[in-house]
Amino acid sequence: MHIEGEPVIAFCYIGRSGDENNVCFLTRENLFVRYKKRLTSFNNNSIKEITFEHKLLLFPMVTGGIMAPLSIHALLNSFMNPWLMLSTMIAGLFLMYIGWEGTSTMTVSTNVKDYYFFIKNITPNLISFADYANVFIADNEHGKKFYFLMKRSEWEQTKASGIFKQPQPLLLYNWSDMAGKSHPADQILLAIDPVEADINISFITHPNKDKLRPVISHNIPVEHIMEVKDQI
Structure with a gap:
């Protein structure tokens, strides 16, 4: 695209x-x-x-704020048709409500x-x-990638096979989720760049349902997976 x-x-x-x-x-x-x-x-x-x-929507709020009190004043003092003023007052209050709702x-x-x-x-x-x-x-360098943790022993086996096999969807993380955070010594932080490698990233609903999380659910050649040496 x-x-x-x-x-x-x-x-x-x-x-x-x-x-x-x-x-x-x-x-x-x-x-x-x-x-x-x-x-x-x-x-x-x-x-x-x-x-x-x-x-807030200022225009309807200000317009309604002008219309409503003027129509109420005219209605109380019988300046104009009371039904017209009543309708204007209701319209003004409605505009104020719309503006306040925003x-x-x-x-x-x-x-x-x-x-x-x-x-x-x-x-x-x-x-x-x-x-x-x-x-x-x-942070273009780190931000364009997605990250995940893997046991070092499993990573060594994966490198030897040449293919990262994923039998079920693997949850990925953004750099903001991983930066500066420690992880167990027997695990290694890995990254994939979907832009450079043309890897298909799909998304699933996060358990709290307020955002989506990236996942991969297919095999990837190991040359498209990078070891992250630094955690800024």
């Missing part, structure tokens, strides 16, 4: 699955956000982070300004995409 001539590392639908008019794409150089058919690009070097927020936003913070994309729901898919993109952008 390519976007604007660049190979896509990861992508995620902003709204419902399959909605090609609202999609995020991550490449080596840029983050592309297609929002309501309009494509916006952000150079990865200029992005601080991708976050999610809940924002909406969720995906925020792309750059060195220049913050860009807001209003979304209906913050899905686990979108959270996982943002987590991966943030790590990838902040």
Whole structure:
């Protein structure tokens, strides 16, 4: 998959699955956000982070805040048709409610300004995409890889066979999950780079159901698996 001539590392639908008019794409150089058919690009070097927020809608809140008290004042003083003023008051209160309820936003913070994309729901898919993109952008060398632990004895046997055989899905981790953490001496930290090796990474729902976790469920040639010597 390519976007604007660049190979896509990861992508995620902003709204419902399959909605090609609202999609995020991550490449080596840029983050592309297609929002309501309009494509916006952000150079990865200029992005601080991708976050999610809940924002109040100021326009309906302010408009309703003006309409409601004025209509109540007119209603109490019989300035105009009472039914019209009553309807205006209800409409104003409804606008204030909509503004107070607000909406969720995906925020792309750059060195220049913050860009807001209003979304209906913050899905686990979108959270996982943002987590991966943030790590990838902040630390390209480590962030683009996925990690897992394996017993050293089993790893030596695997290297001798030339194939990493995985009879059942193996849970992978992002660098942020593993960096700086110690592991048993009889285990080794290994990494795979799905971008360089063209390895198919699938995702399953995390037990707490608030995000997705990457897994591999097929055999991989050992030359695509790297031993991690440093844990920063």
